[in-house]
Amino acid sequence: MLKIDHLTKHYSDTVAVDDLSFEVKPGVVTGFLGPNGSGKSTTMRIILGLDHPTKGRATINGKDYADLKAPLREVGALLDAKAVHPGRTARNHLRALAASNQIRASRVDEVLEFAGIQSVANKKVGGFSLGMSQRLGIAAALLGDPQVLLFDEPVNGLDPEGIRWIREFFRSLANEGRTVFVSSHLMSEMAVSADQIIVIGRGKFITQGSVDDLTATANGTVFVRASDIPRLRSTLESLHGVVNDINDKGLSVAGLTSDAIGRAAFDAGIAVLELTPQRASLETVFMDLTADSVEYGGSTLEPTHDE
Amino acid sequence: MTSKPVTLLSVTKSEWIKFRSVRSTIMGVVVTFVLTLGLGALITVAIRSHWNVADPGTKLTFDAVSTSLGGTLFAQFAVGVIGTLFITSEYSSGSIRTTLAAVPNRTQLALSKIIVLAVSMLVVCEVVCIATFLMGQAIYSGVVPTVSLGSGVVLRSVLLAGVYLTLLAILGFSLGLILRQSAACISVFTSLLLIVPIIIFLLPQSWQDSYSKYEPSALGRAMMSTSPPRLMFGAWTAALLLVVYVVAALAVGMTLLARRDA
Structure with a gap:
């Protein structure tokens, strides 16, 4: 289980995350919804111990990320699919990750096959399409067979077949009793792939509930x-x-x-x-909820009246 | 499930896979060999062909070891780049986040990278320095007086040349930890080795005499000379001072790594 407790993160003059608290439970797909710039990625980076919170904590099964003995066996994460050394092959990338957490080497081929990229395993990652990189990121997240999985905007760049595959994948992970936490700025995507939704805007908690709850209110x-x-x-x-x-x-x-x-x-x-x-629609609800918290909102252009 | 923890050894294995699985490392090692051996051949051939017309003073202070290893003064940039890219490529590609998610203990990560870099570069640089030395003596033989590795002081000078290059690779790595950008690191590294000596050269003579021996490249020359050149430190003192520089830069880099957001 994932717990966010009064989490606050300031960057020099901006507040990225503002006193955020929520829990993500196992066995369901939890969507993390908010407009661009609302603090979703920052929250995920803090969960993984990459950024230091200004205040508050993020814990995995009660522990700080830094205290996990073998983090890849407890938490699998896909933050940015393109964040892999472009000159390294997919297999070597995974081999190095497996070695660091003492995961058996044969697991590398298992996750490559699961993600459907075994045929390009010995190719350099720099030549991968975004969709292939996403699949490599998913393979990396699954290396340690973790109980908690985080995905930051996973459907970006996937083709329709890939999107369907990833939805079914999230569903099966949740059905196995794992904690699945997926961020997105697309409410339409969350409406079909998530059971529970946490909505944030400008780093603040807005609401939490099932898709039905949110539309009913x-x-x-x-x-x-x-x-x-x-x-x-x-x-x-x-x-x-x-x-x-x-x-x-x-x-x-x-x-x-x-x-x-x-x-x-x-x-x-x-x-x-x-x-x-x-x-x-969930979309309308989301727009209403976050209307005040869109960081980069467009407005309607008035037509010009030339005399 | 028996869960084996992340250890210094497991992270070192992981970093070793990463270090040797990118082309920049392989190219850097090739360039180090080409520069050290190639320039070593050029320098020693030139000295051999001019030996008979050289003045007696030059012949008296001639050092058969440091002249044959002159190519290291160019190879030092190649090893610096190897060290720098070992960490800056993680930042430019963004893979530092994947790395730190797998290894949250940042001190452990930095130590593992230092072990991989130090051991592999020491092997490479000792091999290249011994090979270059032997080639140089072979070119000198018959015309220019030669020395052999059987002599303690010669062996020390050749081995310290390899140590010098290894320390510079770690210095490049430390700059990478501090600056996180390849271009910035390589500029600073080059400035330290080339521009600082020029600046000191513009200072009054007495200041030059007091301070030029502290330059990293001057320490290198002292380390690979059989007898200390004029106004320079002895070989072991120079080596110790360079270790102090590198450890200080590493301490700054590792502190920043631990404190900053990735």
Whole structure:
């Protein structure tokens, strides 16, 4: 299990991680979601003991990373797939890593085969595509057969077949009871690959929960079609619903549940023809949650009016 | 599962695989051989062909060991680059993060790299220095007075030439720990060996006489000379002083490695 406890990291004048606390449990895929620059990579680097926290701790099964006797046997990580010496072959890269943690040499061929890169094992890594590098990174993460796995933006650069492969891979790791922690800035990706999601923005914890939890808490709207739209509109507005016309066909209602709308229409003697809750997508939820914490947000350009 | 821990020995094995599995190391060793042997051949052939017209003073102070090993003054840049790249390539490629995730104890990592670098460079540099010395004496023989490794002082000078090159490789590594960028390290390394002597040369004569013996390259010349040249340290004192320089640079580099974010 992975525990982040009041973690804070300052770089000269910026706060990358701000009093962040959460736990990542085994047996499920946990997504780590936040806009670019929100502190995901910094948090992962601190977990691996690469960056020193300003305050707080990150522990693996209760221990600091630096205190792990053979770290590759406990934690497998893929931070940056291209961070391999370009002049070394894939096999030598893995052999050196295995030797450092006293992992048997035959394990190198096993992980190369699992990752599907055995045919290029004796080629220099500098010539690898990003997808092949990602697979090499996954092979390295699996070398020590660790119980905790961290992946920073793993689907970047993968083709659709690779993305499907990696999703199934995360799922199978979690099903084996391992702790799987995957960062991404793509909510659509997390919606399909993660069970639990932790959302951060500007280094701060925003929310945590299952995909269903997160979408359920969002303010969804209800679409309603009825026999007498103007009267239904005034009825719902008297109940403090926020009502918008949709192409004269029906109403979009916010602030009232579908149950309340149905009862109000019945009481007013209006026939309801359609009543559909509009579920907020995880994407919408994410945008709402992190709207205030996007470091490099674009805005809409106003058209120029030339005289 | 029986979990074997990360040890100094296991990290040293890992670093040995890394050291010899990149082309820059192999090329560096080849360049070291070519420069030391090639320039050694040029210098000794030139001395042999001019020996009969050389003045008696030159003949009197002639050192058959240090002249035959003159190529080391160029090979020192090749070994410095080998040492530098052993650590800076980890930073330029980003693989330092993978390395430190596997070996969180940074002192252990640095010590392992130093062991690999020191042992392998000592073997390479002693082989190249002995070979160059023997080649030089063969070229001298018959015309220029030669010496043999049977003499203690000759053996010491030849072996210390290899030690000098090994220490410079470790100095290059220390600069790599401190600066983390290949280009910056190689500039500083070259400046230390070439520019500092020029600056000292521009100082008043009395300062030159007092300080030029402290330059790393002057220490090298003292280490590989059979008798101490004028105004220089003795061979062992020079060797000790160079060790002090290297250990000081390593101490700074290892402290920074431990403290900085990777």
